[in-house]
Each structure stands twice: as structure tokens, then as C-alpha cells.
Amino acid sequence: MLKDADTGFIDHLRGLLPDRTVRAVEPRYLEEPRGRWPGQAGAVVAPASVDEVSMVLRACNDAGVAVVPYGGGTGLVGGQVAQAGPVPVLLSLERMTKxxxxxxxxxxxxxxxxxxxxxxxxxxxxxxxxxxxxxxxxxxxxxxxxxxxxxxxxxxxxxxxxxxxxxxxxxxxxxxxxxxxxxxxxxxxxxxxxxxxxxxxxxxxxxxxxxxxxxxxRPAGEGTALMVVESPAAALSLLALARDRMGEGISAFELMHRMGLDFLAETLPDIRQPFGAPPEWFVLVDVGLAAGLDPAEALEALFADAFERGLVSDGVIAQSQAQRHEMWELREQIPEANRRVGSISSHDISLPMGRVAEFIEKGGPALGRLGTFRINCFGHLGDGNLHYNVFPPKGRSKNEFQNLRDEIKTCVHDLVNAMGGSVSAEHGIGRLKVDDLERYGDPVKLEIMRGIKAQFDPRGILNPGAVLRAAD
Amino acid sequence: MLKDADTGFIDHLRGLLPDRTVRAVEPRYLEEPRGRWPGQAGAVVAPASVDEVSMVLRACNDAGVAVVPYGGGTGLVGGQVAQAGPVPVLLSLERMTKxxxxxxxxxxxxxxxxxxxxxxxxxxxxxxxxxxxxxxxxxxxxxxxxxxxxxxxxxxxxxxxxxxxxxxxxxxxxxxxxxxxxxxxxxxxxxxxxxxxxxxxxxxxxxxxxxxxxxxxRPAGEGTALMVVESPAAALSLLALARDRMGEGISAFELMHRMGLDFLAETLPDIRQPFGAPPEWFVLVDVGLAAGLDPAEALEALFADAFERGLVSDGVIAQSQAQRHEMWELREQIPEANRRVGSISSHDISLPMGRVAEFIEKGGPALGRLGTFRINCFGHLGDGNLHYNVFPPKGRSKNEFQNLRDEIKTCVHDLVNAMGGSVSAEHGIGRLKVDDLERYGDPVKLEIMRGIKAQFDPRGILNPGAVLRAAD
Known part of the structure; x- marks a missing residue:
């Protein structure tokens, strides 16, 4: 049974630690990037050394007070915000920057x-x-x-x-x-x-x-290209071809859909569109090669080979660092465009590489049974990791579809799970996906995880409610 | 408290499992490659499926009988041979080869x-x-x-x-x-x-x-070279240069000492010596490069660059697959030559890369205080992993030095530990290095490990005595 980090306990901490280590809770500590879950905390504690961190944890453990470790606050699954349960101490590492x-x-x-x-x-x-x-x-x-x-x-x-x-x-x-x-x-x-x-x-x-x-x-030379592909399946074949030609030289291989270009045009019109007519699917290929190879030439040779095999139909190869930067800007601004359009539900999923194309084929029709949506599917194709985000039709707001959000999420996650994929590829479980882990996780794995948690943290003070359901 | 896998228990297992799953213990299962520790077992159990493995473990756990999991039997630290304690079942995976x-x-x-x-x-x-x-x-x-x-x-x-x-x-x-x-x-x-x-x-x-x-x-093209270096420090600089030039294209970077060539000449005279006069230190560099690069040319360019910087003085670049094979043969037969010469004590150690040269400089004099030995130091320099093996002077046998073995080992391991290294880089702890782990391991890490072991295997049936000291 945990206790609140009340004034008495905060004063106790203050007495143990150097001045200015225990701080008031500014509102920014209780927000998360998507503005969904407001957090709570009795104090922000910002130790300056490992020994001070140790003192804080020992004190909290002795008193049975919860601790939420806090980094940059950029997590997308609520791991850094405790919105329910006993009031915790927020342990920020912001002063340990050496x-x-x-x-x-x-x-x-x-x-x-x-x-x-x-x-x-x-x-x-x-x-x-x-x-x-x-x-x-x-x-x-x-x-x-x-x-x-x-x-x-x-x-x-x-x-x-x-x-x-x-x-x-x-x-x-x-x-x-x-x-x-x-x-x-x-x-x-x-x-x-x-x-x-x-x-x-x-x-x-x-x-x-x-x-x-x-x-x-640092690779001796770097290069970037955008290439238009017929389909996600063709993109995967292109990746295999690229790796056969350049091995580990392929640094990134990002899939993008026309919807991403539409969203950019709609919300960030200053970003230059790379193609006259927006293609249905295209990829960003980034390479870093050994001395003796010219990246732009290598990408051109890859394009020619892929064109002959019918994998690509159009492409742009960066001829300068400025052009590389522009291509990356395109990719990196898609999440911002998404944010401005406003998704009903966002999914950070991964699939066995060989099933990515099949998932994309099945996902649209499956969601179509729930309503009419716009899907922006993009991401790290080289890792089988898609950001599969579902938006309202043009001119409508996500707020009108809140009642469908859980159904949409379950529809996407059920399909991912049935195809041997993961419902959290890179963002983690946090507090957002505790239910998903219980629903889709291997039951023996969950038993083992609970055992490990109990061994490392018998009183349950460390980030309670994240990853695993809190004991109470 | 564990019980012996006695006739009664073996019969019980036989009843649970399909015919021919429970087998007699052939002597080969109780030996290990260096012939040091004879093992014991009540039976060899060779299940054909995960469900049969599950039945075996459940039965052993219920009865409190130890299980030694067995793969190919090639481990070098006794992890696969239980020489003491209650008689275990030896669980061989040899039939699960799909x-x-x-x-x-x-x-x-x-x-x-x-x-x-x-x-x-x-x-x-x-x-x-x-x-x-x-x-x-x-x-x-x-x-x-x-x-x-x-x-x-x-x-x-x-x-x-x-x-x-x-x-x-x-x-x-x-x-x-x-x-x-x-x-x-x-x-x-x-x-x-x-x-x-x-x-x-x-x-x-x-x-x-x-x-x-x-x-x-598979890399588009592969190549191998032997290069003579002034010292281990020069070898490390050569590695850095090679990686600056070819990035991840460097597949292997193996350091060898003249002693290895001497041992090969002594025990395996059919192996062709690569240099007229055996150099003190040399490396094998293996590369696998992207399409468009000729591996032999890339190695030649590396050699020329390194020669100009004074890092290498001589070298041979393989001009055919047969020559590559010959160079690798040289490297891979060194352990066999070592075996034939007979080491007093062998050490599988790693160091922070930047301290490898310093370790080699200090190791010889430190051992010199215990006696006169021959040291064959070779290994995976690119990983900071040395096989640092200590041999008797020429004409003497390792048996004459058995009394010094523990001192030699402690001397080497103390030095490694003082320099932030590991006393088991790649072979593991097994039963051979349980003491070392207790001596050199972080005490908190050991506490955590014992807790994890107790959680996963509360009765202590799984490979008791390996990694951690057995409970009894």
C-alpha cells in the first residue's frame, strides 16, 4: 500500500538533500506531448549525483512513496505521467548532464x-x-x-x-x-x-x-534519395536489392504514403513537394558508404537496377547536403503535419518484414467496416515498423470520432497481433498500453515480468502503473 | 535439497516419455573438450519436441532432480558437466534439429x-x-x-x-x-x-x-590480408584507420603473436608460414564490401595508407579464395597448436579497447615474477577480446607447473580486473569461473542474479553449480 508524497514527506526529503534539490512542481512536468493525460506529483526532486538519487530512492522506499523517473518528458505512452493512484515524487535527472x-x-x-x-x-x-x-x-x-x-x-x-x-x-x-x-x-x-x-x-x-x-x-560519404514504388511489396524488394548492393551501407529506409504529402500540403505549405504529381507510395533511402564509393552514383546505380526490375518508376537523388536535408525535412515533418490534422488513433506497430505489405492491404478494408477514415501509414520499413495513424475524413475533426477510438485501436491491434506483429514497436507500454500488453502478451511472459518486478521493487514504488498494472 | 536421478526416477521418466527418449549415458556426454572435469548423470534424456522438454522439466522439478541442459558439449568452462552434487538428468537437445x-x-x-x-x-x-x-x-x-x-x-x-x-x-x-x-x-x-x-x-x-x-x-566481395604491425598499439590504430576507410566493411580483425607461429611450426609443420622471418605481432584483416569495391584493392589502399603512417611494415593480401582460406586456417589452427603444446592456464579476457596494449605490456612482467613462461596472446582485437594463454618454457610440460596454475590465473585476472576488463569475455562462467565471478563481480549484480535465479528456478534444479554456487 503506497502513501501520498505529502508535505510531511516532502519536508523530510528536503532535510536529507542539498538546497534546491527538492522543487515545486511546474505544470510542464505534468503534461505529455499529446496533451492527453495530466499527471500529478508532490514535488520534483532533481538530484545532482548518483548518491543523491540513491538517498531519494531509499527514503521513498522506506516511506512507501511512489517515484516517477523523469527524463525529457517526450514519451508518447504516458510512462512519465502518473494520472492516478497515490501522489508520487517526480525524480528528474535534469541536473545530471555531465x-x-x-x-x-x-x-x-x-x-x-x-x-x-x-x-x-x-x-x-x-x-x-x-x-x-x-x-x-x-x-x-x-x-x-x-x-x-x-x-x-x-x-x-x-x-x-x-x-x-x-x-x-x-x-x-x-x-x-x-x-x-x-x-x-x-x-x-x-x-x-x-x-x-x-x-x-x-x-x-x-x-x-x-x-x-x-x-x-562517420561514413566516408553520405547520400539520400526519394524513390517512387508501386506498392509496399515493391518497397521491400527494393530494400532487399539495396542491401544486396550496399550491405550495411543502407542507413535508413523510410516508407511514405501520398497521405503524408497531402497533410504536409494542407498544414505546412512551405515545405516543398518533391514530386509534380504526388505518388501513392515512395521511400526515402539514406546511405553512408565507405571511402571509394560516391553515394549519389551508388544510389543512381541502385535506381537503374531497380527500374529495370520494375520496382521503381520515378526518383530524385540528392545532389547536395542541402537537398539531403530537404528530403529528411519532408520525412521529419510528417509527424507535425499529423499533429495538426489530428488523428483519432495512432499506432506504433511492427510486423514480420515479409508481412508488412499484407498488413497494409488488409488494414484499410478492416477499418472501412468501422467508418470512413484517412490513413497515414509511414515509417521505418527497414525495421518492419509502421506508424499507422487513423484520421477523420477531410473537413471533420477527430473529436467527432472519439467514440470510435477504442474500436479503431482494437481493430488495428487485433490484426497486427494475428499477423505476429507487435502493438508497440518503439514507444513502449507506458500507461497507455497496459491493457494491450495484458490482451496480446504471452501469459507466461507476463507472469515472469510480474515476478521480476516483485523482486526488484517489492514495495512497488517505481513508476507504479507503468508497464504492469499497479498492485492496488 | 535435490535428489539423485536414481533408477526409480529414471524409470518414472521412461514411463512418461516415448520410447528411446531416455537413454544410457555414453561416456562422451561426461567429458569436456579440455578433458579436465569428468561429469556424472543418471540418464541422457533426448526429447523430440518442446512439449516433451516441458514434461521432462516438470517431472524433474516435481521430484527435485537436477537437470543439466546439453547442446554440442563444446563449452570450455564446464557448464555442461556436473562433476559434483546430486546426480542429474542430462537433457540433450540433439533430436531437436529441425x-x-x-x-x-x-x-x-x-x-x-x-x-x-x-x-x-x-x-x-x-x-x-x-x-x-x-x-x-x-x-x-x-x-x-x-x-x-x-x-x-x-x-x-x-x-x-x-x-x-x-x-x-x-x-x-x-x-x-x-x-x-x-x-x-x-x-x-x-x-x-x-x-x-x-x-x-x-x-x-x-x-x-x-x-x-x-x-x-552476403557481402558483394570479400578479402583478407595479413599485416605486420609494430605493436598491439599500432594494431589498434590500424583498426581505427581501417574502420574510418571501410566502416562496417571490416568483418574481422585478429591479432596474433610470433608465439602462435612458433607453436604452429612446432606442432603442425604442414601449415605454411606466411612470413620469411616471423614477425613479433601481426593481424589478420578480413573485409566484406559493397558492390563496386574490389576487396584486394581496398586492402592494398589501406596498407599503403597505414604504411605511410608507420603503422605496418609488411603484409600479404590474398589474391584468391584459396589464399584467404589459407590465412584463416593459420588463425584457426592456433587453438589446436596451443592444445598440443599444452597450456598451464588459459584466459579468455576482454579489456576496454584503449587499454589492450597497456595490458599486454604489463602482463608479461607480472607473470615474470612467478616464473619463466611462454605467452601466446592472440584473439579478437576488434572486440578487445584476447586469448591470453600461458605455457611452460620449451621442453617442459604443463604438468610440472600445476602448482602455479591458480597463481597464474589470479595474476592475470587481477590485472584484467584492475584495468576494467572482464575475466570471461566470450566463454561464460560455467563451473570453472564461479569463484572469479564472486571475486570480481559487482556485489549488487550478484545479489540481483541470485534473486532472479530464485524466481525462475525456486527448487534450483537447472544446471546447479553453474554461474552461481549451488544452494547446498
Whole structure:
């Protein structure tokens, strides 16, 4: 049974910690990007060191007060906002932003969990390296949150997700114990893999306070193209062809639908449309190649080969960095256009690669049985990861369709599940998808997860209600 | 308190399972490759399906009888041989060798846990793909064991270890429950990462019965070179240069010492020596490049660049597949030469890449204080993983130095640990390194591991004594 973080407890915390560590709760801490779930908190606690994090957790655990770990607040599934249950302490890592060490010769950087993603990019670039994890909210997302949610983004195809880019962690457990797993070893087979257990556990098993991250050499040359494909199936064949030709040189392979161009034209008319007549389907191909290869030439050769095979019908190959940037801008502004149009229901799904095309074929008719909608389907095709978002017909508002939202979600998720897919590819479970996990998750997996949670956090203070239903 | 797998229990099992599932214990099941620890078993049980594995585990768990999961028997740390404690059942996956599905367009293969590594290679090649995991014992090692021990090998630099090459698992838990996690999704953020918890747990948390594995496109062109370097530090600089030039195109980067050539000349004289005068240090560089690049030319350009920088002084670039094969043969026969010479103590260690050279500099003098030895230091430099093996002086036998073995091991491991390295880079803990894990492991990590073990296997039947000390 948890207790509220009331004035008495907050005063107690204040007494334990240095001045200015315990703070008032500004409203921004209780909002999330889509404005759906208002949160609650008794205080924001912003420790400056792992030892202070340990003191906070020990105090909360002793008192039975809930803790919501807080990074950049950019999560899309409500993992960072507790809207119900006992009032928690909000534990913000915002003051732990030190870059502890950079080892360019090892391709490793060691940072505190509050470091903003963009700052990791900058530090890597300063030593001619790349930290490949990249998402739209890179200017505010923090490393601790990115690891806690195993963030994905546009470069997963080549470099993997947050999990794959992490070598070691420093973690404070619910009772304040500190696990020092801050290794920078590439190989270490000494015992169970606690690092990966922590990564993706969304703050329910421990609080990440620092991490050593993999860097990558910067490709000798980079290039980008947009190519028009007949269908999602043709896009997958194009991807296979591209990988046969350039192997790991394919950095990103993003599918887009005409609806995305329509939404951009409607809401962000300053963005230049790349094609005279908007194609039904097209892809953005991004490559980073070894010395000796010209990226634009390699993309042209790929296009010629694909054209001969009937996979592509039109294309644009960037001839400058400015053009590359413009193509990426197109892709990266689609979520903003979506936001402005206003979706009834958004889905972050993944499928076995070989079934993506089939899913797209079946999804439209399945939703058609519920009503008339616009679907913007786009995303990281190279990972089988689609953002499959459902919008009202033109001229109507999402608010008119709120009553259909659950049905739409269930329709999409049931289809995904029946095809061996996942109802959360990269955003996590948070509080939004706890029901989905119970509905679609393997029951034995859920039993094991509950057991692990009970072992790591017997009083249930860590982000209660996220991932797993809270005990009460 | 566990009970022996006595005649009564074996008869009970025989009654539960189809004919020929319960078998007599041939001596080969009780030996391990280095001939050090004889094992014991009441019976070999070889189920043909996941349901039969489940029946075996449920029966053993109910009766409190230990189970040692058994793959190809090639592990080097005694994880597959129980030499003490109650007599266990040996659960062999040797009959579960089905390749359940191959998805070339997804780069995925789904296999049962008893499939031999070489057979996975063959199945991948049949669809023009690569399963990159490769180790010397590929002709007998089985996928279940490779995953249970998170095997490494020569291609980790480019493709990662067994963990990185696995998408999903089917696992039977101690009490017979089956976790179906056989996903082939590239992205799936629905709950805790049980897959990685199972991988590397060495059969102490569950029995892997099937896995979906990542395949890779085959590089358009491959090439290999041997290059003579001044020192391990120069080798690391050469690696950085190679990766700057060819990125992920570097598939393997293996360091070798003159001692390896001496041992080959001494014990396997038919193997052609690559250099007129054996160099002190040299590396094998293997590349797999995209279409449009000639691997031999790329290696030549690398050599020229490195020569200009003073990193290399001599080299041979393979001009044919036969020459590539010969270079790899040289590398792969070093363990056999070591075996014939007979080491006093062998160490599978890793270090932060930037400290490898320093370790090699300090290791010799540190051991010199214990006596006069020959050191053969070689391995996967690109992963910071050295096989650092200590041999008697020429003409003497390892048996004369048995009394120094523990001291030698402690000397090496203490130095590794002091430099932030690992005392088991790729072979695991097994029964050989339980003491080391207790000595060098983070104490909080050990507490967590014991808690996880107790949760997954409350009666302690799964591979007792491996990784963690057995309860009794």
C-alpha cells in the first residue's frame, strides 16, 4: 500500500538533500506531448549525483512513496505521467548532464542519464564520431529516458535501437542500492544480462543514472534519395536489392504514403513537394558508404537496377547536403503535419518484414467496416515498423470520432497481433498500453515480468502503473 | 535439497516419455573438450519436441532432480558437466534439429535448439544469406548452447555475438511452463527483455528449445590480408584507420603473436608460414564490401595508407579464395597448436579497447615474477577480446607447473580486473569461473542474479553449480 508524497514527506526529503534539490512542481512536468493525460506529483526532486538519487530512492522506499523517473518528458505512452493512484515524487535527472568521458579510439562515450540526446550528438561529432540514435525529439529527450524506453528512430536499420547502442549502465535500485555496470567492454560474459533487463523496463525496475554508449565511425560519404514504388511489396524488394548492393551501407529506409504529402500540403505549405504529381507510395533511402564509393552514383546505380526490375518508376537523388536535408525535412515533418490534422488513433506497430505489405492491404478494408477514415501509414520499413495513424475524413475533426477510438485501436491491434506483429514497436507500454500488453502478451511472459518486478521493487514504488498494472 | 536421478526416477521418466527418449549415458556426454572435469548423470534424456522438454522439466522439478541442459558439449568452462552434487538428468537437445522456417526476404531463420551451427550456415547459404556467428567448433556446437552461452567468435566486430544475432526464443522454464517468445520482429517494445536474460544464462534459468536468428546479406566481395604491425598499439590504430576507410566493411580483425607461429611450426609443420622471418605481432584483416569495391584493392589502399603512417611494415593480401582460406586456417589452427603444446592456464579476457596494449605490456612482467613462461596472446582485437594463454618454457610440460596454475590465473585476472576488463569475455562462467565471478563481480549484480535465479528456478534444479554456487 503506497502513501501520498505529502508535505510531511516532502519536508523530510528536503532535510536529507542539498538546497534546491527538492522543487515545486511546474505544470510542464505534468503534461505529455499529446496533451492527453495530466499527471500529478508532490514535488520534483532533481538530484545532482548518483548518491543523491540513491538517498531519494531509499527514503521513498522506506516511506512507501511512489517515484516517477523523469527524463525529457517526450514519451508518447504516458510512462512519465502518473494520472492516478497515490501522489508520487517526480525524480528528474535534469541536473545530471555531465559527459563523463569520451573515448574516440574505442568508439565509446560515457554520459550521465540527464544528458540531452542532441548534446551527445554534438560531443560525438567533436571527435569525428557518430552517436546514431536519432529521433524527432532529440533536442529535449534525455539519455536515461531513451534507454528506459529503448528508443528507436530512423537509424535502427543500420545501427540498432538504444539497446544495441549501450555498453554499460549505472542504476539505482528501488531500495537505494547502486549497481555499477558502467562497463565499456564489447564482450563480457560474466553472468546474467542485467543491462538489457533495465533497458526498456521504463523506470519500473530501477533508475538509470549513467550509461556508456557506442559511437560509430562517420561514413566516408553520405547520400539520400526519394524513390517512387508501386506498392509496399515493391518497397521491400527494393530494400532487399539495396542491401544486396550496399550491405550495411543502407542507413535508413523510410516508407511514405501520398497521405503524408497531402497533410504536409494542407498544414505546412512551405515545405516543398518533391514530386509534380504526388505518388501513392515512395521511400526515402539514406546511405553512408565507405571511402571509394560516391553515394549519389551508388544510389543512381541502385535506381537503374531497380527500374529495370520494375520496382521503381520515378526518383530524385540528392545532389547536395542541402537537398539531403530537404528530403529528411519532408520525412521529419510528417509527424507535425499529423499533429495538426489530428488523428483519432495512432499506432506504433511492427510486423514480420515479409508481412508488412499484407498488413497494409488488409488494414484499410478492416477499418472501412468501422467508418470512413484517412490513413497515414509511414515509417521505418527497414525495421518492419509502421506508424499507422487513423484520421477523420477531410473537413471533420477527430473529436467527432472519439467514440470510435477504442474500436479503431482494437481493430488495428487485433490484426497486427494475428499477423505476429507487435502493438508497440518503439514507444513502449507506458500507461497507455497496459491493457494491450495484458490482451496480446504471452501469459507466461507476463507472469515472469510480474515476478521480476516483485523482486526488484517489492514495495512497488517505481513508476507504479507503468508497464504492469499497479498492485492496488 | 535435490535428489539423485536414481533408477526409480529414471524409470518414472521412461514411463512418461516415448520410447528411446531416455537413454544410457555414453561416456562422451561426461567429458569436456579440455578433458579436465569428468561429469556424472543418471540418464541422457533426448526429447523430440518442446512439449516433451516441458514434461521432462516438470517431472524433474516435481521430484527435485537436477537437470543439466546439453547442446554440442563444446563449452570450455564446464557448464555442461556436473562433476559434483546430486546426480542429474542430462537433457540433450540433439533430436531437436529441425529448421522450422527460412525467410530470406526478412533475413531470418527459425531453428530448433539442437541444430548444429554448421547446418545453420548451410541453410543460410542455400538462400544466398549468411548466419555470421562462427567459432572453431561449428561442426558440433548447437544453437541452444551457443545462445545459452552467448557465444562470440571471429565475426563479432561486424555482426555482434550470439545475443545480437537472435530475434526470438522459445524457452521451457524449470516448472515446465513454455514461454513462446519466438518473434521475428526487429522492433518490439512490449515489456521486459526476457530474451536477453535467457541468452547467456547458461541453462540456469530455462531451456532454450528454438530460436529465430538474424541472417545477413552476403557481402558483394570479400578479402583478407595479413599485416605486420609494430605493436598491439599500432594494431589498434590500424583498426581505427581501417574502420574510418571501410566502416562496417571490416568483418574481422585478429591479432596474433610470433608465439602462435612458433607453436604452429612446432606442432603442425604442414601449415605454411606466411612470413620469411616471423614477425613479433601481426593481424589478420578480413573485409566484406559493397558492390563496386574490389576487396584486394581496398586492402592494398589501406596498407599503403597505414604504411605511410608507420603503422605496418609488411603484409600479404590474398589474391584468391584459396589464399584467404589459407590465412584463416593459420588463425584457426592456433587453438589446436596451443592444445598440443599444452597450456598451464588459459584466459579468455576482454579489456576496454584503449587499454589492450597497456595490458599486454604489463602482463608479461607480472607473470615474470612467478616464473619463466611462454605467452601466446592472440584473439579478437576488434572486440578487445584476447586469448591470453600461458605455457611452460620449451621442453617442459604443463604438468610440472600445476602448482602455479591458480597463481597464474589470479595474476592475470587481477590485472584484467584492475584495468576494467572482464575475466570471461566470450566463454561464460560455467563451473570453472564461479569463484572469479564472486571475486570480481559487482556485489549488487550478484545479489540481483541470485534473486532472479530464485524466481525462475525456486527448487534450483537447472544446471546447479553453474554461474552461481549451488544452494547446498
Amino acid at each position: 559527459i563523463r568521458a569520451v573515448h574516440p579510439e574505442e568508439n565509446v562515450i560515457e554520459v550521465e542519464a540527464g544528458t540531452i540526446l542532441q548534446d551527445v550528438h554534438t560531443a560525438a561529432e567533436a571527435v569525428d564520431r557518430l552517436y546514431p540514435l536519432s529521433i524527432a525529439s532529440k533536442g529535449s529527450a534525455r539519455i536515461g529516458g531513451l534507454l528506459a524506453t529503448n528508443a528507436g528512430g530512423v537509424n535502427v536499420l543500420r545501427y540498432g535501437n538504444a539497446r544495441d547502442l549501450c555498453l554499460g549502465l549505472e542504476v539505482v535500485l528501488a531500495d537505494g542500492r547502486i549497481w555499477n555496470g558502467l562497463s565499456r567492454l564489447r564482450k563480457d560474459n560474466t553472468g546474467y544480462d542485467l543491462r538489457n533487463l533495465m533497458i526498456g523496463s521504463e523506470g519500473t525496475l530501477g533508475v538509470i543514472t549513467a550509461a556508456s554508449l557506442k559511437l560509430a565511425p | 529448421i522450422r522456417a527460412v525467410h530470406p526476404e526478412e533475413n531470418v531463420i527459425e531453428v530448433e535448439a539442437g541444430t548444429i551451427l554448421q547446418d545453420v550456415h548451410t541453410a543460410a547459404e542455400a538462400v544466398d544469406r549468411l548466419y555470421p556467428l562462427s567459432i572453431a567448433s561449428k561442426g558440433s556446437a548447437r544453437i541452444g548452447g551457443l545462445l545459452a552461452t552467448n557465444a562470440g567468435g571471429v565475426n563479432v566486430l561486424r555482426y555482434g555475438n550470439a545475443r545480437d544475432l537472435c530475434l526470438g526464443l522459445e524457452v521451457v522454464l524449470a516448472d515446465g511452463r513454455i514461454w513462446n517468445g519466438l518473434s521475428r520482429l526487429r522492433k518490439d517494445n512490449t515489456g521486459y527483455d526476457l530474451r536477453n536474460l535467457m541468452i547467456g544464462s547458461e541453462g540456469t534459468l530455462g531451456v532454450i528449445t528454438a530460436a529465430s536468428l538474424k541472417l545477413a546479406p
